[in-house]
Amino acid sequence: xxxxxxxxxxxxxxxxxxxxxxxxxxxxxxxxxxxxxxxxxxxxxxxxxxxxxxxxxxxxxxxxxxxxxxxxxxxxxxxxxxxxxxxxxxxxxxxxxxxxxxxxxxxxxxxxxxxxxxxxxxxxxxxxxxxxxxxxxxxxxxxxxxxxxxxxxxxxxxxxxxxxxxxxxxxxxxxxxxxxxxxxxxxxxxxxxxx
Numbered sequence: 344x345x346x347x348x349x350x351x352x353x354x355x356x357x358x359x360x361x362x363x364x365x366x367x368x369x370x371x372x373x374x375x376x377x378x379x380x381x382x383x384x385x386x387x388x389x390x391x392x393x394x395x396x397x398x399x400x401x402x403x404x405x406x407x408x409x410x411x412x413x414x415x416x417x418x419x420x421x422x423x424x425x426x427x428x429x430x431x432x433x434x435x436x437x438x439x440x441x442x443x444x445x446x447x448x449x450x451x452x453x454x455x456x457x458x459x460x461x462x463x464x465x466x467x468x469x470x471x472x473x474x475x476x477x478x479x480x481x482x483x484x485x486x487x488x489x490x491x492x493x494x495x496x497x498x499x500x501x502x503x504x505x506x507x508x509x510x511x512x513x514x515x516x517x518x519x520x521x522x523x524x525x526x527x528x529x530x531x532x533x534x535x536x537x538x
Contacts, residue, residue, distance in 0.1 A: 351428075355437040369401040376403055387488050389480045390473070399451050400443055405505050409479070411472060412452040414445055415459040 354361040383391040487494035
């Protein structure tokens with residue numbers, strides 16, 4: 344049986360050990376995710392959600408049609424992490440520092456969800472994003488499902504687009520998004536949702 348608490352102290356306190364663990368875990372997670380996405384496509388799922396805390400760090404973002412970043416302040420993150428996992432302040436800070444900073448993750452975001460309020464607000468934001476994703480899929484997903492080569496080509500184009508937009512393309516407009524404060528992004532997103 345895995346002692347998650349002990350493992351957490353080891354890997355979050357030592358970057359070298361964390362890299363070793365990630366080099367073992369991340370390739371297996373990528374293979375599993377790829378297989379699960381294929382199975383979802385075979386079932387005819389219009390939208391598939393991947394809930395991964397290290398989506399960007401593990402390179403899983405390349406397999407996604409849209410990236411949703413859920414954020415709250417670092418103070419709130421620390422409070423929640425400490426209460427959920429019964430961690431000391433230094434252990435909680437070590438866990439947060441092992442992840443990419445929020446301003447970097449925001450550069451990858453297609454949608455930003457503010458998780459600093461009540462659960463009802465979070466739920467409403469998630470519902471709006473899911474609705475947008477369903478509308479964005481439109482009818483083209485049916486063609487991709489019925490004609491497998493079209494689905495494969497669309498998936499390859501999506502991965503290629505992701506690589507370009509986060510590589511060469513991120514300096515052509517998207518990078519400015521991550522330089523704003525999350526609150527400004529959320530306010531802007533809320534204004535666009537209400538119009």
